[in-house]
Amino acid sequence: MKICVLGGGNGAHTMAADLSLQGFDVTLCELPQFKKNIEKVIETKSIELMGAIEGTAELKGATTNIGEAIKDADHLYIVVPAFAHKIFAELLAGKLKKEQVIVLFPGTFGSLEFKEIFRKKGKDIGNVIGETQTLPYDTRLIAPAKCRIIDRLPAKIAFIPANKSKEILENMRDVYKALHLKGTYSDVIEAGLNSANPAMHTGVCVINIGRIENRAIKGDFYLYGEVTPSATKLNKKLDEERKEIGKKFGYNITSLEDYWRGWLKPGWDSKDLLRVMRGDPAALDEAEPNSIWHRYFTEDAAYGIVTWSSIAKQIGIPTPIMDSVINIYNVIHERDWWKEGRTVEDLGLSGMTMEEMKDYVKTGLKA
Amino acid sequence: MKICVLGGGNGAHTMAADLSLQGFDVTLCELPQFKKNIEKVIETKSIELMGAIEGTAELKGATTNIGEAIKDADHLYIVVPAFAHKIFAELLAGKLKKEQVIVLFPGTFGSLEFKEIFRKKGKDIGNVIGETQTLPYDTRLIAPAKCRIIDRLPAKIAFIPANKSKEILENMRDVYKALHLKGTYSDVIEAGLNSANPAMHTGVCVINIGRIENRAIKGDFYLYGEVTPSATKLNKKLDEERKEIGKKFGYNITSLEDYWRGWLKPGWDSKDLLRVMRGDPAALDEAEPNSIWHRYFTEDAAYGIVTWSSIAKQIGIPTPIMDSVINIYNVIHERDWWKEGRTVEDLGLSGMTMEEMKDYVKTGLKA
Secondary structure (H helix, E strand, O other), X not given: OEEEEEOOOHHHHHHHHHHHHOOOEEEEEOOHHHHHHHHHHHHHOEEEEEEOOOEXXXXXXXXXXXXXXXXXOOEEEEOOOHHHHHHXXXXXXXXXXXXXXXXXXXXXXXXXXXHHHHHHOOOOOOOOXXXXXXXXXXXXXXXXXXXXXXXXXXXXXEXXXXXXXXXXXXXXXXXXHHOOOOOEOOOHHHHHXXXXXXXXXXXXXXXXXXXXXXXXXXXXXXXXXXXOHHHHHHHHHXXXXXXXXXXXXXXXXXXXXXXXXXXXXXXXXXXXXXXXXXXXXXXXXXXXXXXXXXXXXXXXXXXXXXXXXXXXXXXXXXXXXXXXXXHHHHHXXXXXXHHHOOOOOOOOOOOOXXXXXXXXXXXXXXX | OEEEEEOOOHHHHHHHHHHHHOOOEEEEEOOHHXXXXXXXXXXXXXXXXEEOOOEEEEOOEEXXXXXXXXXXXXXXXXXXOXXXXXXXXXXXXXXXXXXXXXXXXXXXXXXXXXHHHHHHOOOOOOOOEEEEOOOOEEEXXXXXXXXXXXXXXXXXXXXXXXXXXXXXXXXXXXXXXXXXXXXXXXOHHHXXXXXXXXXXXXXXXXXXXXXXXXXXXXXXXXXXXXXXXXXXXXXXXXXXXXXXXXXXXXXXXXXXXXXXXXXXXXOOOOOOHHHXXXXXXXOOOOOOOOOOXXXXXXXHHHHHHXXXXXXXXXXXXXXXXXXHHHHHHHHHHOOOHHHHOOOOXXXXXXXXXXXXXXXXXXXXXXX
């Protein structure tokens, strides 16, 4: 199977290398305007991994020529921040073959945005589009073409149309195994709601804005090390609102506690979210966010709680704490995240009842 | 004129002493359960003031016998935190003579709560009740019966019924002068909306909750010294919402900028709220709030933004930022400030149109 990994950051480098090391035919493709992100890879065709995954991977190719990169690919894996989904969707619209499968690692509903952009351009030829709820790696680029992998993350996958899932999963069985995927969601809305970061970060961030702005005096901010009782209360409340949305849809939503439980070493006490977050070995030494423009604010608002709140409003679930965090972000950022963020309009779900949404993600067809 | 000052904290001590030094016949009265607050004063009948006001005042009396204290008083000055207004109103109901004037320093709509409690107990005999928008002093008890006054504060006064204002002001002309009052508001709603603290404190507090909880690691929190750009943006937004409420009523609301402008030394730049707040000489050296249970959180929510928001809802003014701050406080405090705080129900304004409210505070009579 020929795979094209689209992107040029931590995740794209890691996935291209990891899959290459496991014998897949992989091409890495970044946008021309960000060529320098993958310049070293273009030059050497190799990426070094260290940490939880070790090895020097030889790639089939690395390019900024997107047409060339995707031409013979069976699968296209989009490994970019959520705000970049739109630009890739617009580039790919009309350039795909029907049998090419797209997967977003992770998606946070991006599969629906892809489909909606294809549709609006009159280019929806029915490609299957998948997404996971998380990047399958906790990883950082530490030098050009060199990544340190802290751990694999337990990603699950879903596809639109969901009724093609079985067939696609057969087709990508080897990749599924190679990426250590942990199962499937019933559909992409369930996948999107299972993204944990917005509930994990925005509560901590909103009550630490002053601390973050004062870091010149008080030192770098460590989200996990400095998480406090109030932050945990807000996290739990945001999570409850998220779970209420999922419950109404009839989905399984992995709670923050359960999310962390999966990370715990045997014998650890997982009952206390505060203690668990503070004890996370992966995150403790990262000094972030150190700006109110960090993705824990912007991405987790615009492509997290804004999206959840937007869906919740449409099905009549109140989300006062999500809304309050967004309102406060709007003031400090002097932006309107309600408008700039990813909402039911961007996802092509506007005006649908819950049943219509579920039917749409199942069949890929609007009533 | 005989004055009874009710209370036993910073403000009550200072006012009892200040008025005594200026020749008034003053009795200080604290509740029996808080006797120790004024024990030294009961013993010596004197209070020492230093700082912006200097002198050792001889009081007429100091007692915890409220019946005795108020019996012959012409004016009763309630100088207690807002949450204590209710208990004093309930104690005084049915024990007053019609000509006795009550003034709350400050009120934050407490005069309306007093009247409503009297009314509900069938004991509203039409006493005039006044309130100021601020305590007339920035002051702290630094030892028993000894206060340090940082500055006088520019208090303005209003009464319910407002149509008795002129008469009462004639009657209390000497006190007005002695307390350096700076004018009047058209009614007690205008006075209540001119309280500045809730707009000044809650924005800074909500984005510093984590900082305050982490003070064991990062040191004491200094609200004015650590105020940040985001805090100032929130303050301004809270203030805009407050001004919108006032505007709809047709009131003059002193903005935060104008509030601080009055404090500035000649030549200071008053345009930048951030710079001005950071430059406040009075507040810079106070390490507070150092707990999420400090009055900057609790009093400024329950008797500040909750009250404003409650009035705003009744007249159709949106207050999304006030509401967002309260929602977040509800989570971190595990309380329901919407219920526990002072709302239109407590003030006897529930169900009234804006015109009915204005008429009520003018005449003291419900339609």
